[in-house]
Amino acid sequence: MSLRNHDTVPVEIGLADIEDAARRLEPWIHRTPVLTSRTLDERSGLSVFLKCENFQRVGAFKFRGAMNALLQLDEDRKFHGVVTHSSGNHAQALALAGKLLGVPVTIVMPRTAPAVKKAATAGYGARIVLCEPTLAAREAAVAAEIEAHQLTLVHPYNDWNVIAGQGTAALELLDQVGRLDAVIAPVGGGGLASGTALVAKGRAPAIHVLGAEPSVADDARRSLEAGTIQPSGDPKTIADGLRTSLGTRTFAVISRHVDEIVTATDDELIEATRFVWERLKIVIEPSSAVVVAPLLRGNLSVPGERVGIILSGGNVDVGPFFDSLSGRH
Amino acid sequence: MSLRNHDTVPVEIGLADIEDAARRLEPWIHRTPVLTSRTLDERSGLSVFLKCENFQRVGAFKFRGAMNALLQLDEDRKFHGVVTHSSGNHAQALALAGKLLGVPVTIVMPRTAPAVKKAATAGYGARIVLCEPTLAAREAAVAAEIEAHQLTLVHPYNDWNVIAGQGTAALELLDQVGRLDAVIAPVGGGGLASGTALVAKGRAPAIHVLGAEPSVADDARRSLEAGTIQPSGDPKTIADGLRTSLGTRTFAVISRHVDEIVTATDDELIEATRFVWERLKIVIEPSSAVVVAPLLRGNLSVPGERVGIILSGGNVDVGPFFDSLSGRH
Numbered sequence: 001m002s003l004r005n006h007d008t009v010p011v012e013i014g015l016a017d018i019e020d021a022a023r024r025l026e027p028w029i030h031r032t033p034v035l036t037s038r039t040l041d042e043r044s045g046l047s048v049f050l051k052c053e054n055f056q057r058v059g060a061f062k063f064r065g066a067m068n069a070l071l072q073l074d075e076d077r078k079f080h081g082v083v084t085h086s087s088g089n090h091a092q093a094l095a096l097a098g099k100l101l102g103v104p105v106t107i108v109m110p111r112t113a114p115a116v117k118k119a120a121t122a123g124y125g126a127r128i129v130l131c132e133p134t135l136a137a138r139e140a141a142v143a144a145e146i147e148a149h150q151l152t153l154v155h156p157y158n159d160w161n162v163i164a165g166q167g168t169a170a171l172e173l174l175d176q177v178g179r180l181d182a183v184i185a186p187v188g189g190g191g192l193a194s195g196t197a198l199v200a201k202g203r204a205p206a207i208h209v210l211g212a213e214p215s216v217a218d219d220a221r222r223s224l225e226a227g228t229i230q231p232s233g234d235p236k237t238i239a240d241g242l243r244t245s246l247g248t249r250t251f252a253v254i255s256r257h258v259d260e261i262v263t264a265t266d267d268e269l270i271e272a273t274r275f276v277w278e279r280l281k282i283v284i285e286p287s288s289a290v291v292v293a294p295l296l297r298g299n300l301s302v303p304g305e306r307v308g309i310i311l312s313g314g315n316v317d318v319g320p321f322f323d324s325l326s327g328r329h
Numbered sequence: 330m331s332l333r334n335h336d337t338v339p340v341e342i343g344l345a346d347i348e349d350a351a352r353r354l355e356p357w358i359h360r361t362p363v364l365t366s367r368t369l370d371e372r373s374g375l376s377v378f379l380k381c382e383n384f385q386r387v388g389a390f391k392f393r394g395a396m397n398a399l400l401q402l403d404e405d406r407k408f409h410g411v412v413t414h415s416s417g418n419h420a421q422a423l424a425l426a427g428k429l430l431g432v433p434v435t436i437v438m439p440r441t442a443p444a445v446k447k448a449a450t451a452g453y454g455a456r457i458v459l460c461e462p463t464l465a466a467r468e469a470a471v472a473a474e475i476e477a478h479q480l481t482l483v484h485p486y487n488d489w490n491v492i493a494g495q496g497t498a499a500l501e502l503l504d505q506v507g508r509l510d511a512v513i514a515p516v517g518g519g520g521l522a523s524g525t526a527l528v529a530k531g532r533a534p535a536i537h538v539l540g541a542e543p544s545v546a547d548d549a550r551r552s553l554e555a556g557t558i559q560p561s562g563d564p565k566t567i568a569d570g571l572r573t574s575l576g577t578r579t580f581a582v583i584s585r586h587v588d589e590i591v592t593a594t595d596d597e598l599i600e601a602t603r604f605v606w607e608r609l610k611i612v613i614e615p616s617s618a619v620v621v622a623p624l625l626r627g628n629l630s631v632p633g634e635r636v637g638i639i640l641s642g643g644n645v646d647v648g649p650f651f652d653s654l655s656g657r658h
Binding site for chain 1: 362364381383384388567599602603606607609610611612613615643647649650651652653654655
C-alpha cells in the first residue's frame with residue numbers, strides 16, 4: 001500500500017460507508033453475475049473472476065453511484081432536482097435514478113453528443129441542456145443551472161456518495177467469490193477504481209489493487225508518478241469512457257490505495273473486446289476491455305492467482321453488425 | 330398434449346433417460362446461467378427465464394448431445410471413432426467431445442463450408458472430409474467413412490442419446506427456476522425441441538411446450554399438420570441452424586409432446602437478436618432469436634405467465650462489428 005505524502009484532500013469514506021451504500025442500493029440495483037472463462041484462465045495463467053456490470057441497470061456500474069447519491073439527498077434537494085454533465089453512462093444512470101425516485105434530473109451535454117445518447121437520456125425523462133463542447137462552456141452551463149433552479153450537482157466521479165456507490169460492485173464480487181489475491185478496475189475519472197480500492201483494502205489489505213487505463217490516456221499513472229493530478233488532455237482512444245482526468249477525491253483515494261497502474265493500447269483493447277464477445281458471449285464496451293487486455297498478454301504478475309476484474313459496461317453501438325446482418329439475408 | 334395417430338417410430342426414451350444423461354454429463358458441461366430481463370417481461374407481458382446455452386462449451390447446447398452420445402459408446406466403438414455430417418455447431422461439439430475423451434472424430438462437411446468453420450473444427454483435432462454440397466454426396470461420404478474405418482455415426486439430431494443430452498438443458502432450467510407454465514425451444518432438426526418436450530411433459534404435463542422456427546423454414550409446423558415429415562427444402566433464412574428437416578425420431582417426439590409451433594420472419598429474427606445484444610448484453614446467434622421474437626410481439630398466449638426459453642447458441646461472425654470499430658480509432 002502506497003503511503004506517499006501527496007498534497008490531496010482527506011479521504012472521507014471507508015469500507016463501512018460502502019457497506020451502508022450496498023444496503024441502501026439493494027432494492028434498486030441488479031446483483032450482477034460473476035463469470036469465469038477457461039480460455040481466459042489459460043491465456044492469463046491465472047484464475048479470473050469477471051464481475052459483469054455490463055448487466056447492471058442502464059448497462060453500466062454508473063447506476064450504483066448515481067442511485068446512491070440520489071438516495072442520500074434530503075427532501076428539499078430531491079424536490080428541486082439534480083444536475084450533472086455527461087454524455088455517457090453517468091447521464092443515463094442519473095436519469096434513470098431520478099425517474100425511479102421522482103427527482104428531476106438535468107443533464108448538460110455538449111451539442112456535439114451523438115443524437116442516440118441524447119435520445120436515450122431524454123427517454124428516461126431527464127431534461128437535456130446543450131452547451132458548446134468545451135470545458136469552460138460545460139462548467140458555465142452547470143453553474144447557471146444550479147443558480148437558476150437550485151439544483152444539486154451529482155458529479156460523475158468526484159463525489160463521495162458516487163464513489164461509495166461504485167464500490168458496491170467490488171463488495172458484491174468479494175461476497176460472490178470469496179478470497180481474491182488481486183483486483184483490477186478501469187480508471188477514467190476514478191470513481192470505480194476508488195470504490196474498488198477502498199473495498200479491497202478495507203476487507204483485506206493484502207489484495208493487490210490495479211487500475212487499468214488506455215496507453216494514450218494514462219493520466220492516472222502520470223498523476224501517481226508526479227504526486228499531483230495530471231490532466232489527460234483530449235486523448236484519442238476507443239475507450240471513450242476513460243478519457244477523463246482524475247478529480248481531487250479520486251486522486252486522494254487512488255494515491256493511497258491503488259498499488260499499480262496497467263495500460264493497454266487501442267489495438268489491445270479491440271482484441272480484448274472481441275475476445276470477450278466471441279469467447280464469453282457477452283457484450284462489453286471497449287472501455288471495459290481495459291481490464292481484460294493486460295490478462296491476455298499472459299505475463300501479468302500479481303501475488304497469487306485469484307484475480308477479480310470489473311467489466312464496467314456494455315453500451316456500444318452494435319448498428320454496424322446488424323447492418324451487415326440485414327445485408328446477408 | 331397431442332395424441333394423434335402418426336405413422337412414426339416409437340419414442341424410446343423418457344425423462345429418466347434425460348436425468349441419467351444429466352448425471353453423466355455433469356463433470357463435462359457448464360451449468361449455464363438463467364437470465365431475466367425487465368424489458369423483455371414488459372414487452373411480452375410475461376415473466377421470462379432465458380436459459381443461456383450460448384454460454385455452453387463450444388458456444389451452443391450441441392455439446393450436451395454430442396458428449397452424451399460419446400460417453401455411451403463401448404470401448405471398441407470409442408477406439409475406432411465416430412463420424413458426423415455438419416458444418417455447424419454439432420461439428421465443433423463432437424470434435425471437442427472426442428478430444429476430451431480421446432475418441433477420433435471425422436466430420437463430413439460440404440466443400441463450400443466457410444473456412445473459419447473448417448478451421449474451428451479442425452482446431453479441436455477432428456479430421457475433416459470434404460464432399461460436394463448435396464444431400465446424396467454427404468450421405469455417400471458418411472457411408473464410405475463408416476465402411477472404411479468402422480466408424481460410428483453420431484447423427485446431429487436423429488439419435489436418442491443426442492436427444493437425451495439436449496434435454497438436459499431444460500432439466501437444468503426447471504431445477505433453476507422451479508415451476509414453469511410454458512417453455513419454448515427452437516426447432517431445426519428437432520433434437521433440442523424433442524429433449525425439451527420430453528423433460529417438460531415428464532416433469533409436469535401441464536407445461537405448454539412450444540417449438541419455434543423461421544417462417545420460411547416452417548417444416549415442423551407443416552409436418553405436424555400433415556402427420557408425416559415434410560422436407561424443409563433449402564430455405565433461405567438468416568437462422569442457419571434451423572434450415573434442417575425433422576428426423577423420424579424427433580418427429581415422433583414432437584408430434585406427441587409439442588403443443589404448438591410458433592414462427593418468426595427473418596426481419597423479426599434480426600430485431601430480436603439485436604434486442605438481446607443491446608438490452609441483455611449477451612451475444613446470441615440469429616437462430617437463437619427464434620424463441621425471443623414471438624415474445625417481443627407482445628401477444629403470445631400461453632397458460633400462465635412463467636415462460637422458459639432456451640437460447641441455443643452464440644456462434645456468429647462478429648467480424649463486421651470489429652472492422653467498423655477498428656476504423657473508428
